[in-house]
Amino acid sequence: MNIVQLEANDDPITARVHASRRKALATIDRIKHSLSQLFGTSATVEELQSASYSVLGKLDLFSGMGHGDDTQFTGHGQIVVLSTDLVRSATESAIVHLYSCNTANQLGPYLVAEGKAKAYIGYKSLVGVGRTASLSDIFVEEAAAIDLAISFGQNYKQTKAAGDAAYNIAHRKLEASNETTPRDLAIFELNHDNMVGPWSDLTKFGSF
Numbered sequence: 001m002n003i004v005q006l007e008a009n010d011d012p013i014t015a016r017v018h019a020s021r022r023k024a025l026a027t028i029d030r031i032k033h034s035l036s037q038l039f040g041t042s043a044t045v046e047e048l049q050s051a052s053y054s055v056l057g058k059l060d061l062f063s064g065m066g067h068g069d070d071t072q073f074t075g076h077g078q079i080v081v082l083s084t085d086l087v088r089s090a091t092e093s094a095i096v097h098l099y100s101c102n103t104a105n106q107l108g109p110y111l112v113a114e115g116k117a118k119a120y121i122g123y124k125s126l127v128g129v130g131r132t133a134s135l136s137d138i139f140v141e142e143a144a145a146i147d148l149a150i151s152f153g154q155n156y157k158q159t160k161a162a163g164d165a166a167y168n169i170a171h172r173k174l175e176a177s178n179e180t181t182p183r184d185l186a187i188f189e190l191n192h193d194n195m196v197g198p199w200s201d202l203t204k205f206g207s208f
Contacts, residue, residue, distance in 0.1 A: 001034070002033070003035045003060060003151060005025070007043055008077075010077055017139075020140045024137070045090075048081060060150075062096045064100065065100065071084045071106050072084070092117065098121070098122040099143050103123065120205045139188060141169065149163070
């Protein structure tokens, strides 16, 4: 499987989530998979295109973390990586999974409808992150489980089940932590409730 991970880390929020995701996704098998990691200054559309072409244009999973809104996802310095203005996409054959605010509203459906992604997974609202490094580690567990399930070749139903299982475990960790406030728990629950993908609507978000 050909995987590209693209993560902004140039502000306090993305830096904290980046560190947490690196730990959570460290178990992706580098022998079994072709893995390109585009972090920091490499988190750009040019580097994404280069990485995609280096795997003969067949990208299976694009996992991105950065800022976003209804119509775009950004990388380093909030420079656009994916948007509804795209003429050409490096993600045409890929499952696109964005840990980013609001991209499910227009960008995700656009990528699928226009053949610029095989499927989309992401959020229809703001994405809350942990206030501290230890809380952030827990907050990313559901999204990381989704990437890992995809890397194992699981279909969208199996992937959703893996994400739900990770969410339940993470929820219990938050409840058990003295660091967690009621607001932290509510934000974490909202993230889960606002995540969408093929299990939500096959027409809008594709399938795998």
